[in-house]
Amino acid sequence: MVRTPLYPVYADRARFIDFYGWEMPLWFSSIEREHMAVRRNAGVFDISHMKRTYVRGKRAADYLDYLCGAKPSALKKGRLAYTHVLNERGGIIDDGIVFRLAEDEFLFVTNACTTQRMSSWMTEVAVRGGFEVELEDRGGREAMIALQGPTSLSVLKDTTGLDMVSVRKFECVPYSRLLVSRSGYTGEEGVEIVGPSQDVLEVFEGLLGKGVEPCGLGSRDTLRLEMGYPLACVDFNEETNPYEMDAQRFLDFTKKFIGREALENLKPTRLLKGVITDDRVVLRGGYTVECSPDVRAKLTSGTLSPVLGKGIGLGFFPTSVETGSRVSVEIRGKTYSATVVRPPFIKK
């Protein structure tokens, strides 16, 4: 397994997991404690394992417009956008966040699970499309953390002097050698910080020194599930199209992009929806949901919501299954009543 540059900070204080080849903290103290720290105060995650590609050149914006469903060329400097990368069939190769750093420079943050596929694809698209762009991955020279929670901006200011209050959501600013964005995957206030490994390590240690809770991938998953945020390789893959994810608002049909033609001929027959149980049970990907005697669905992911104390999950349901439908989930031979809902599960 590979370790991030921040591993030395937490080597002896975490329970580890193999996450697509990365040795990552699953939890430090407990998933529940870390989850609630983010909901109530502040928690910090090592997210250095995520793929980061710097895209540079006069045609960087055109290239990204072609590669992505959204329109990075329309971003002003310092703005971010959530986007999908599709294949020619309109299937989702990956999702990620594009940052515009300058006229000819962008940062594209995508998932760890699709690193190999995205490396090859991005190069192939540049070559095939005749885009002269520089694609740079800084590997272990760079690290990234996410600081999330209601008190995150104030502890960030205490630790680094950087006041992000006047920076809007989905905007980023440079700070010394770091890039700091108001973004995150938890539904809370917070920032993501990327930069040279040593610089990020110092901020990471500084935050821990100020009492910020170190958080692992376990709580990262329970937090994003409460918000209903899908996870690449778990909730969707290349057999999934954006319509099935109710993600059409992230697509810009005013420009040419890979997968656009295929999408124009697609009508979704299923939709990713949420399920919440009546009882306190843990939902998991793979569990069967019975919607009616002849309609069944399978959950793609799930957990026990620490905030709600109920089982929550995501799954693809036939479009005939309406929000609000009462269903039952089968768990090890027993059935539990649940309701189909439109995420998020908690209000933010």
Place this chain on the structure above:
Amino acid sequence: MSAIPEGILYSKEHEWVRVEHGVCTVGITDYAQSKLGDVVVVDLPKVGARLEYMKPACSIESFKAVSDVYSPLSGTVVEVNPEVSKDPGVVNRDPYGKGWLFKLKPERLEEEVKLLLKPEEYRRLIEGLSDA
């Protein structure tokens, strides 16, 4: 380092059993709870249920996974811990005390007790496994 109190016996599947006046109290070890993480749901056996030596008696679920709890002795369940249903986290916080799971009346105590591990033997077992 995992806590391994004296005065109780252990199973290879990380349960402990305390034998007192003909009633045996069963729970999971400190090593087991630390591997599981937050215990969020516990499915206790029914009072009156008959359990068999080292067969699944009930299950414990954490965010991470569901785990079978094996009965270290054959016998009949006489009591289950009401605390655990109300506050499953007690299994993490106090696995040998307030986090006990169930009590049983043993059928073959003398015979089966010989098959269980003494504290020192259990310590050697877990030292041979990955870090607690």
